[in-house]
Amino acid sequence: MSEVSYPIKLLIADDHEILASGMSSILSKQEELTILDTVSNGQEVLDFLADHEVDVVIMDLNMPVLNGIEATEIIKKKFPKTKILILSMFDREGYIQNALDVGVDGYVLKNVSESEILSAVKRIMEGKTYFSQDVMAKMAMKMRVYGESEGGVKLTDTERKILQHLSEGDTSGEISEKLDLAPNTITSYRKLLLQKFEAKNVSHMVKMAFEKGYLG
Structure with a gap:
């Protein structure tokens, strides 16, 4: 188990500004977390990572310019220390399978609670993976x-x-x-x-x- 250094530095990537801002506002109340910024697409994630040290990117899948899957594939090669937590409304097996194939560290749905997101972030920072129950059930039953x-x-x-x-x-x-x-x-x-x-x-x-x- 990896030792976690607090606060955990997060970057939020979602092309829906209201959702990104809302997520930032909610998570910024957690003492264990620091929200570095919010961005709206995968390319902006890569640009940000080039200049900043980020522990976890909380990332949507469906984004313009560069989507979550494409961005993750590049991040895992160029910034292997950065963890990726997918936060998506998509629970179809194809999306989940694609995320698994590019090596995401976690996948949760947008209907999860604040406490579960925090648990997911902590778990993947410990070097483990985290997939919400709905996601795991979907894949196990596929x-x-x-x-x-x-x-x-x-x-x-x-x-x-x-x-x-x-x-x-x-x-x-x-x-x-x-x-x-x-x-x-x-x-x-x-x-x-x-x-x-x-x-x-x-x-x-x-x-x-x-x-x-x-x-x-």
């Missing part, structure tokens, strides 16, 4: 079963690859290097796999995967 008669768990190609590596004893770091995915992305996929298999831990999941024929 094509969970091929059909009731088959009783199987449907996995994406990426999930199958990660499952295979986990069965071979690879760590998240090793899988990250082999698949060229961000470490946080691997951590998120591990959690989703555990939920899909309804397993207690990785060993239990691998055992179930062998029994169900997902592993050779």
